[in-house]
Amino acid sequence: QSALTQPASVSGSPGQSITISCTGTSSDVGNYNLVSWYQQHPGKAPKLMIYEVTKRPSGVSNRFSGSKSGNTASLTISGLQAEDEADYYCSSYAGRTTYVVFGGGTKLTVL
Amino acid sequence: EVQLVESGGGLVQPGGSLRLSCAASGFTFSTYSINWVRQAPGKGLEWVSYITSSSSTIYYADSVKGRFTIFRDNAKNSLYLQMNSLRDEDTAVYYCARTYPGSNSWYNFDYWGQGTLVTVSS
Numbered sequence: 001q002s003a004l005t006q007p008a009s010v011s012g013s014p015g016q017s018i019t020i021s022c023t024g025t026s027s028d029v030g031n032y033n034l035v036s037w038y039q040q041h042p043g044k045a046p047k048l049m050i051y052e053v054t055k056r057p058s059g060v061s062n063r064f065s066g067s068k069s070g071n072t073a074s075l076t077i078s079g080l081q082a083e084d085e086a087d088y089y090c091s092s093y094a095g096r097t098t099y100v101v102f103g104g105g106t107k108l109t110v111l
Numbered sequence: 112e113v114q115l116v117e118s119g120g121g122l123v124q125p126g127g128s129l130r131l132s133c134a135a136s137g138f139t140f141s142t143y144s145i146n147w148v149r150q151a152p153g154k155g156l157e158w159v160s161y162i163t164s165s166s167s168t169i170y171y172a173d174s175v176k177g178r179f180t181i182f183r184d185n186a187k188n189s190l191y192l193q194m195n196s197l198r199d200e201d202t203a204v205y206y207c208a209r210t211y212p213g214s215n216s217w218y219n220f221d222y223w224g225q226g227t228l229v230t231v232s233s
Contacts, residue, residue: 002155034216034218036218036219038156038220044225045206045223045224045225045226046156046206046208046220046223047223048211048219048220048221051211051213051214051216051219052214052216052219055214057211057213057221058213089155089156091156091158091218093216093218097173098172098173099158099161099170099172099218100158100172100218101158102155102156102157102158103155104154104155105155105156
């Protein structure tokens, strides 16, 4: 049982936008603007896509954006492309004892 | 090019021990904090442990505290994870992951290795 809750799967057609949610609690997502998102292609290592809720590391497409409301964070991918098909994981800082928690992952299928 | 290469995984019996290594190259290893993150087969990611560049600060997930020890040798550009009292639930691919230097927080990971599989089974 992962600490953060994500939908198991989402799908969209090329060019469309999709949003993946990540629900935590007031002890993690709701208490800190420290949510990150990772993309993982099959058999590959994860890649950091979003950090501190809305920031993108250098080199990450601006088609990826993040937001947060209350205990739920969201990742939006606009202009879906075939190469966006992957698993996506959210994570959040959770304080000085638990430290870091992850979601269970969401499989994105580009139809 | 930044590279992190894990090794040392394998099959171990419950209660056994294993030491993982992570060899770093392509960046000044001694100035970066590094983490271990694991992923059980078909499951999500789980952060395991964190160590600062000078080893002055170390954190562990509750699930491994008291059983796992993270340490590093900056002269050898290497990170280690000593795993003792292994349990079935420790079965996972173990990744070393560098803390992203572009944020003020240590819990964003920008470069990851390809992982090494640890299987705990009798």
